[in-house]
Amino acid sequence: MTSILEDVSNPKATCIFLTNDNPITYWYLLGQILYFKGPTIQSTQVKTFSKLSLFGVFMLFVLACSPKDQTEKKSERLPRIAIAGIAIESSTFSPAVSEMDAFRISRGNDIFNLYPFLADDAPNRNRADWFPTLYARAIPGGAVTRETYESLMEEMLDMLRENAPFDGMFFDIHGAMSVIGLDDPEGDMIVRIREVIGDETMISTSMDLHGSVSWRLAENTDLITCFRMAPHEDAMESKKRTVDNLLERLEHGLGKPAYKAWVAVPILLPGEKTSTRVEPAKSLYDKVARIADQEGVVDAGIWIGYAWADEPRNQAYVMVTGDDQEKVTEGATYLANSFWEVRKEFDFIAPTASLEECLDKAIKSEVRPFIISDMGDNPTAGGAGDVTWTLREILKRPEFQKTDGKSLIYASIPDADFVEKAIQAGVGGQVEGYAGARVDDRFSPPILLKGQVMAIEHGDPNAQTEVVVKVGSVSVIVTKRRKPYHRESDFTNLGLNPREADILVVKIGYLVPELYDMRADWIMALTPGGVDQDLERMEFKRINRPMFPFDRDMEDPDLQPKLVPVK
Template sequence: MRLFVAHLATETNTFAAAPTGLGDFEEIGIHHGDASVRDPEGVGAFIRYLRGLIDADGGELVESLSTLAQPGGRTVRHVYEAMRDEILADLRAALPVDAVQLLLHGAMAAEGVDDCEGDLAAHIREIVGPGVPIGLELDLHCHFTERMRTAADVIIAFKEYPHTDTDERGAELYRILKDAALGKVRPVTAVFDCKMVGLWHTTREPMQGFVRRMQAIERAPGVLSVSLGHGFPWGDVPEAGAKLWVVTDNDPALAQTLAQQLGREFWALRERIGPEACSIDAALDAAFESGAGGADAHGPAVLADVADNPGGGAAGDSTFILRRLVERRVANSVVGAIWDLGAIHVCKGAGVGAQLDLRIGGKCGPASGQPLDLRVTVRAIVPNHSQSALGTRERLGDCVWVEAAGGLHILLCSIRTQTYGTDAFTGAGISLADKAIVVVKSTQHFHAEFAPIARQVLYVTTPGAMSFDFAAIPYRLRSPDYWPRVPDPHGLSAI
């Protein structure tokens, strides 16, 4: 089997002011057919894993473009089109191929192109024709579109949030594409529009149980795959929102029945699965209370700064929680990673051990809050730092660890990215086990590594760039007919 593979991904926050440009992809890495060799633990991790599967089967992998960018505003159109056209040119040169497998995001939008994934898949279909199976692996925060469905033979989304199952879903998609290419299966898809906008963690019930429910349905005869696309709340595109789809082996009636059934089951959970976020002071009060538990209170309280998550398009430099830690004189705490190129430049010039007055954060607009002036000591300067990130490595760039009064430790990064791994801190020399509070710039991906060391995990709301008032997000392109903005968008007769 000759399989053509490419990886192009970013998650578009259409409300973000700054566009996503070529430099944002270059910052993480752009590889032209060699990512699995040049960056096997980073951008090339997916293709490297897939190459192992194909080699074991005695097949051949043709590797094309592999790149991704941190979430931000709409991608500059000519940047997207140049990357798309590179993939298409590589595909034409690789013909004939038996199948095409793409790792995309599903919520990538460019200037004038609301559905980059559907656009790419449609162009690929024009090249390979109707007889070559095309498969898309998507982030679960995707916008499942009709153009994607008609262009691709099978689409599979991650099931877990944080995304700990990317390899498993890639292997699942590969098996289906291989069987389709051999004529063993004929994938057909049915979709149910849940008409919901929100954010749902699969690390707790009832979402854990719903993931198990989807997996159980996948074991039924004739079912190839079940996916729930949660949607990306901060992507204002016409087909945004949660959708559930079922892929069967040439049984459209079964696919439709199961999609309707599972979609309605998910809808029935709507009041029980939202994020449990609290105010800064409520989180700090709860952290102090849990820390007073005596011998059973092990590890730090981990506070997620959910509204300032670079993984959702936020700047990563808000000071709301940091300022409150200072005002409340919270001792023995750590915050990071804060994106602040200016502060890093000043600290690098001063050197390790220097004491100085440093202005931190609050650089990128009202959603970042006001800069905070602190007297700090430069504890470490870490060139080209990186962190573990759900099975890959994510660059943080040059980082600086500074310490302020009361044992307040702050990690500054030069590449805007969310906090995934504990080694973002420990790799810079900051211990975590002895801290009372750890604040991470992340919404949920931190959970995989930080929850095991935490005595408590708390999700904290601030006036940051990512509003969690889902009913009030100012959509212009997406229909306002969704829950929680509308109590019953389906109508009583449908649910």
């Protein structure tokens, strides 16, 4: 505020008291100086002057400009945001291990290629100074070796040190990684990241809904969200929301959310029973958006958890973040109780049966393709992918032993040695050799395949090399390395038409969108493997108890949210 006292009889005695730094004040002063030609100035910041010289006028001009310039510089500085993460889900019930060659690693600016919302022409790209460091992702598999984990972490932390400090960080993880000899790897990861970037940096975490949110992870992240669909058709939308939430807080000076409500829900179910395509998960996840969209709430999530890791953290979780304590805590309570109330309603998304029953039904079917999910060895859930039990049972059936029998495509069996033999035989040649069960031979030994090589394809980023061998009426896909078969092009690139096959057997759980849209009929086979769907027959020793469905008659748990301290 500026106060002006004038002695009308002596305008040169005008006194001006400066009590703020508003630039308008200084311009007003300058006008007074020019008009009165020499006022006296009194200020809490400067001494009283009897007259202002030309130098004084110049100094007032500088004062008028300086605050404005400083404000502009502050608003023009973009937030500095790092990007980092490691993503894999790991079955501790599989004998497989995941080593460095299982990971596809992006570094530096190559990371931008993973996120369309951070492309060169995307608006978000210009809203921050981005520092992409290291992002490693792998097809689900066995537990990660400690050496691999430490190597990835050291490289990531070194890159963060080189580019620090940061205003924010986009932390992209799955949430179901297991590391040999280390519980809660994601919690360990974020704690070590905090040690490098400090507590002031705002971390926004993106997760798969099949991950787990340990207390350590909840404590060290500031913003957090997860997918709301299974299958994960909203994966990229969720990752973008993670970044949008971070940018919103940083750009508007909102700081970290004041409240984080966390609830551990004692439920452990497989994804094949919790698909959001059907009830009760469909309605349950509709509630998430309604909570997240409230004023005073930043985001909300329900984590189903990962069913095939025997670890204390593995169960379901709810988290809600925001600035309104009442809405945050009530929202978390509502979601947790909503989940608990429908726990007994979850069931497989499609009919299930033994493999024999599935094959009987498929053979009798008059529609094509009839899809069978070989669930127990699903590589996209953490199975080794090389269990031969299902393929052995198929090839034993007389309906498939002649070339003119029911056509069946089997995807797939990894075996590098067999692939090499097929390459030597060439397309059209005959090949004979054993395949599969190099990693997981608990249920069936390597299987003898003898047939004609129909296709050889090189260069797939996952399989590396793929071959198709015709054994009777069965087209068996054998790969050098594990590969999920989720898209129609995965088959057509090998000269196979899945739409025209009588039966399509895929190592998968619930069908991803392309296969789901392609199906004429579908059934899920309860087959053995590292991701067996019958959780109650698996030997869990370390999960928290009581836990549904292992303890069906357990008392209702305390689902009151815990408020996580803000870093």
